[in-house]
Amino acid sequence: MGAGHGHAHSAGDTHSKAGGHGHSHAGGHGHHHVDVRLQGDGDAGRLRWALIITATFFVVELVGGFLANSLALLADAGHMFTDVAALSLSLFVAWFSRQPATPERSYGYLRWEILAAFLNGSVLLVVSGWIIWESIVRLRTPEPVVGPLMLVVALGGLVVNLAAARILHPSSSGSLNVRGAYLHVLGDLLGSVGAVIAALVVWQTGFMRADAIASLLVSALILRSAWQLVRESVDVLLESTPAHISPGAVRQQLELLPGVESVHDLHIWTVTSGFIAMSAHVVVPNPSEHQHVLEHAHEAMKLFGIGHVTIQLEREVPAAEEGCLNDRF
Numbered sequence: 001m002g003a004g005h006g007h008a009h010s011a012g013d014t015h016s017k018a019g020g021h022g023h024s025h026a027g028g029h030g031h032h033h034v035d036v037r038l039q040g041d042g043d044a045g046r047l048r049w050a051l052i053i054t055a056t057f058f059v060v061e062l063v064g065g066f067l068a069n070s071l072a073l074l075a076d077a078g079h080m081f082t083d084v085a086a087l088s089l090s091l092f093v094a095w096f097s098r099q100p101a102t103p104e105r106s107y108g109y110l111r112w113e114i115l116a117a118f119l120n121g122s123v124l125l126v127v128s129g130w131i132i133w134e135s136i137v138r139l140r141t142p143e144p145v146v147g148p149l150m151l152v153v154a155l156g157g158l159v160v161n162l163a164a165a166r167i168l169h170p171s172s173s174g175s176l177n178v179r180g181a182y183l184h185v186l187g188d189l190l191g192s193v194g195a196v197i198a199a200l201v202v203w204q205t206g207f208m209r210a211d212a213i214a215s216l217l218v219s220a221l222i223l224r225s226a227w228q229l230v231r232e233s234v235d236v237l238l239e240s241t242p243a244h245i246s247p248g249a250v251r252q253q254l255e256l257l258p259g260v261e262s263v264h265d266l267h268i269w270t271v272t273s274g275f276i277a278m279s280a281h282v283v284v285p286n287p288s289e290h291q292h293v294l295e296h297a298h299e300a301m302k303l304f305g306i307g308h309v310t311i312q313l314e315r316e317v318p319a320a321e322e323g324c325l326n327d328r329f
Contacts, residue, residue: 044095047168050164056160057156058081061073061080062074069145072218087181093112110275114233114236114237114273117179117180117229120183121183124187125226128222129219139212147199151199154196161188161189183226187218187221187225194217198210245268250266251266251280257297258289259284259292265279267279278310279311282311282314284315297311
């Protein structure tokens with residue numbers, strides 16, 4: 001984790017290399033790993049309950065979809081099956097990512113959360129694409145659907161998905177792992193709403209294409225959310241700068257500190273949800289100001305929500321760096 005940044009230490013510590021030699025330490029804020037793990041405990045409980053109710057109703061909806069010959073119900077059951085798999089994976093990752101760090105894995109297993117989110121989003125893309133294809137086929141050649149049975153099962157699915165979504169919602173904004181599972185459940189919730197509307201239309205009007213239209217619209221919505229989840233997961237895995245942080249603003253904040261001449265080799269990345277790190281080389285010509293700059297740099301980074309700070313202090317830009325600073329971040 002954090003490959004390419006060359007530092008292995010506890011979260012929240014601020015490290016410096018004065019003049020490129022040795023290390024000095026300031027600020028003992030080693031609390032971020034603990035926060036992530038405590039959050040994971042609550043996430044695991046929510047995921048566990050959502051998994052229980054989702055797995056139970058999956059069987060009901062699958063049987064109901066076959067009996068009613070409803071593509072909307074089968075599509076919703078298909079999404080619910082991916083929910084069961086996604087919730088199981090997310091639950092495992094919520095536990096596994098809290099395992100202690102090792103010398104070989106200095107950040108522990110926190111990145112498993114991002115991998116789980118990426119896998120969940122990828123599966124959603126594939127499933128949604130398949131259902132869209134099946135919906136188009138049914139639009140061309142509609143098949144008879146048992147409206148009343150479809151309605152009963154769809155209403156049951158709606159209640160179950162509402163419950164699961166309510167359970168997961170509190171953690172969905174703070175964890176990509178839970179967000180991936182939440183999007184699965186939300187997709188099912190939309191599918192249930194579409195299935196209920198389609199069932200009412202089929203039952204009252206006999207318009208069989210309503211079943212395929214509902215599946216098509218719901219899958220298109222899920223496709224959009226799944227793509228966004230995959231894109232965000234890939235950004236984290238590639239150690240991209242978080243979208244809400246401006247590297248230019250971070251650099252400017254550091255350069256405004258008294259005693260700082262320049263900043264180079266600035267990197268900002270996300271280790272896992274809610275855990276942002278940065279590293280930079282800061283040129284401070286006067287050695288007596290190094291500790292002062294180090295402490296104030298750590299405080300300045302809190303303005304951006306960056307809790308894991310690594311600063312290398314230098315009295316001057318190393319000769320090897322001078323020729324390529326214009327090409328460096």
